[in-house]
Amino acid sequence: MNKIRILFFATIRDKFGRKTLELDIPNEMTVLQLKQKLANDYPNLKDSLKAVLVSVNQEYSFDDFIIPANAEIALFPPVSGG
Amino acid sequence: MNKIRILFFATIRDKFGRKTLELDIPNEMTVLQLKQKLANDYPNLKDSLKAVLVSVNQEYSFDDFIIPANAEIALFPPVSGG
Amino acid sequence: MTFPTIFSITESEIDLNALLEKITLTSTGAAAIFTGMVRGVTTRDDPHETEYLEYESYIPMAEAKMKQVADEIREKWSSIEGIAIVQRIGKLYPKTPTVLIAVTAAHRDTGVFEAARYGIDRLKEIVPIWKKEIGPNGEEWIEGDYFPKAGE
Amino acid sequence: MTFPTIFSITESEIDLNALLEKITLTSTGAAAIFTGMVRGVTTRDDPHETEYLEYESYIPMAEAKMKQVADEIREKWSSIEGIAIVQRIGKLYPKTPTVLIAVTAAHRDTGVFEAARYGIDRLKEIVPIWKKEIGPNGEEWIEGDYFPKAGE
Numbered sequence: 001m002n003k004i005r006i007l008f009f010a011t012i013r014d015k016f017g018r019k020t021l022e023l024d025i026p027n028e029m030t031v032l033q034l035k036q037k038l039a040n041d042y043p044n045l046k047d048s049l050k051a052v053l054v055s056v057n058q059e060y061s062f063d064d065f066i067i068p069a070n071a072e073i074a075l076f077p078p079v080s081g082g
Numbered sequence: 083m084n085k086i087r088i089l090f091f092a093t094i095r096d097k098f099g100r101k102t103l104e105l106d107i108p109n110e111m112t113v114l115q116l117k118q119k120l121a122n123d124y125p126n127l128k129d130s131l132k133a134v135l136v137s138v139n140q141e142y143s144f145d146d147f148i149i150p151a152n153a154e155i156a157l158f159p160p161v162s163g164g
Numbered sequence: 165m166t167f168p169t170i171f172s173i174t175e176s177e178i179d180l181n182a183l184l185e186k187i188t189l190t191s192t193g194a195a196a197i198f199t200g201m202v203r204g205v206t207t208r209d210d211p212h213e214t215e216y217l218e219y220e221s222y223i224p225m226a227e228a229k230m231k232q233v234a235d236e237i238r239e240k241w242s243s244i245e246g247i248a249i250v251q252r253i254g255k256l257y258p259k260t261p262t263v264l265i266a267v268t269a270a271h272r273d274t275g276v277f278e279a280a281r282y283g284i285d286r287l288k289e290i291v292p293i294w295k296k297e298i299g300p301n302g303e304e305w306i307e308g309d310y311f312p313k314a315g316e
Numbered sequence: 317m318t319f320p321t322i323f324s325i326t327e328s329e330i331d332l333n334a335l336l337e338k339i340t341l342t343s344t345g346a347a348a349i350f351t352g353m354v355r356g357v358t359t360r361d362d363p364h365e366t367e368y369l370e371y372e373s374y375i376p377m378a379e380a381k382m383k384q385v386a387d388e389i390r391e392k393w394s395s396i397e398g399i400a401i402v403q404r405i406g407k408l409y410p411k412t413p414t415v416l417i418a419v420t421a422a423h424r425d426t427g428v429f430e431a432a433r434y435g436i437d438r439l440k441e442i443v444p445i446w447k448k449e450i451g452p453n454g455e456e457w458i459e460g461d462y463f464p465k466a467g468e
Contacts, residue, residue: 009222010294011305053312055292058225060312074222074292078308081221081251081293082200082263082284091374092446093457135463137444140377142464156374156444160460163373163403163445164352164415164436180332180349188411190356195413196432197332197349198424204342208422259340261347270360272350272436277429280348284424 002027002069006038009076012048025067031056032063034073053078084109084151088120091158094130107149113138114145116155135160167238170248171230173221173293178250178261187246187268196276197266198284204258215298219253219262222292226251229291233283237267240282241275244268249283251293263287290316319390322400323382325373325445330402330413339398339420348428349418350436356410367450371405371414374444378403381443384468385435389419392434393427396420401435403445415439442468 006021013019025034031054039046054061055074067073088103095101107116113136121128136143137156149155168187184195202217230249238244246268256262265283269276287293289310296305320339336347354369386399398420408414417435421428439445441462448457 007222009220009292010296011307014305051311053292055222055225058222058228060290060314060316062314074225076222076292077294077305078310079288079290079292080295080306080308081219081226081291082288089374091372091444092448093459096457133463135444137374137377140374140380142442142466142468144466156377158374158444159446159457160462161440161442161444162447162458162460163371163378163443164440180336184332184351184413185411188353188413190410191359192353192411193355193358195349195351195353196429197347197351198429199336199347199349200424201340201344201347203345203422206345206422207343258342259337259344261336261340270355270358272352272433277348277350277433281424281429 001025002029002067004067004071004073007072007074009074011077012045012052012075015045015048016042029067030063031061031065031067034067052076083107084111084149086149086153086155089154089156091156093159094127094134094157097127097130098124111149112145113143113147113149116149134158168246169231169234170250171227171234172250173223173226174250174252175254176252178252178264180264183248183250183264183266187248187266189245189268191270192245192268193270194272194276195266195268196280197264198280199261200263200284202256202258202260202262213299214258215300216255216257217262218255218296218298219251220294221251221253225292230287233286233291236286237279237283241279243270243274244276244279245270249287251287251291253293320398321383321386322402323379323386324402325375325378326402326404327406328404330404330416332416335400335402335416335418339400339418341397341420343422344397344420345422346424346428347418347420348432349416350432351413352415352436354408354410354412354414365451366410367452368407368409369414370407370448370450371403372446373403373405378443378445382439385438385443388438389431389435393431395422395426396428396431397422401439403439403443405445
């Protein structure tokens with residue numbers, strides 16, 4: 001198993017109601033599989049997850065990426081700084 | 083006669099050795115005629131007067147302009163602010 | 165010679181004088197600076213009033229992405245000497261500067277204006293910062309519309 | 317609404333924070349600022365070192381021409397809200413900001429960068445300011461190469 005930490009920001013954090021989530025996931029899990037798991041476990045995140053940005057260890061990441069050991073994942077909407 | 087005041091700046095002021103000159107000039111004198119008179123009266127200004135900028139009452143002025151009464155004239159090289 | 169690159173996410177006031185000084189070298193002759201402020205009144209698109217904005221950031225990633233923006237600027241405009249990229253976060257009221265991009269170079273005609281423009285555009289694309297707008301009719305998250313690609 | 321226009325020839329330090337605040341309205345969301353500094357070392361064209369620059373100005377005409385530059389900016393970019401144009405004069409040493417052009421608007425995509433660029437270019441063409449450069453090998457007046465036309 002792979003212990004990861006997920007951070008939530010902005011709208012998706014508000015939806016989730018929490019800033020972080022620690023999770024044990026199978027080795028070799030992809031970003032897409034993680035999003036599917038979250039949508040399954042937390043149905044009210046389902047909509048937010050459709051257009052979510054994902055970072056893994058502070059780099060943008062994509063559906064077919066495999067999540068490395070002890071990854072820090074973040075889920076957030078398109079950025080709006082400035 | 084028309085009493086005018088001439089201000090000198092930068093290189094041409096250094097050449098002239100003075101910042102200002104009060105002068106009585108004939109009515110209807112043009113800028114060109116004034117430059118010719120100055121080149122005549124102050125021969126060491128001759129070179130500086132070839133590419134000089136002239137303002138009359140704080141507006142850029144040109145050879146065929148007639149100098150109005152009590153004008154404030156300035157003579158200076160192309161500007162180099164910034 | 166090392167060229168200074170400053171990036172920061174801060175809750176403090178943005179001090180333009182101090183930042184400019186930090187990116188001015190003895191060879192520097194020109195700086196272009198962009199700042200963004202909170203608008204109290206917006207008339208374009210969806211006209212509305214704003215009481216304040218509340219900014220948040222995923223700070224370590226935001227710092228890494230600011231560094232990336234600076235690297236991209238240096239790659240595109242080799243004449244750039246210093247770069248400062250600062251985002252203020254927290255609760256920010258109308259007229260307050262919220263973001264700054266400043267770049268310096270020896271001369272003004274080798275890309276400083278273009279680089280500053282590029283910097284703010286990229287910040288709004290890839291640096292993880294979000295703002296929530298609080299107005300007379302409630303609050304609303306402002307979302308961007310850019311989806312970074314792999315390697316961005 | 318009146319839009320602030322500031323122009324000044326000064327012997328004092330240029331305070332970017334204070335100037336920006338003066339041209340920020342409640343509708344302002346973006347500012348582009350250009351500053352020029354004294355270079356201690358110049359490598360382009362005629363490489364040389366500079367100990368300091370000595371600036372002088374024909375002040376009342378310079379103020380009038382700064383106002384004209386601001387008017388030209390407003391005519392070209394109707395979106396511009398505030399404008400500040402400041403030239404510092406006197407004896408100025410390397411790394412010191414000598415000139416500032418700042419413009420504000422509601423948004424960053426309606427000409428702020430172009431207007432700031434235009435402002436500094438025009439200042440160097442028509443505003444009566446001159447500088448003498450003092451270096452290790454003596455002093456030399458720097459002359460521009462622009463000859464204004466009637467009406468400029």
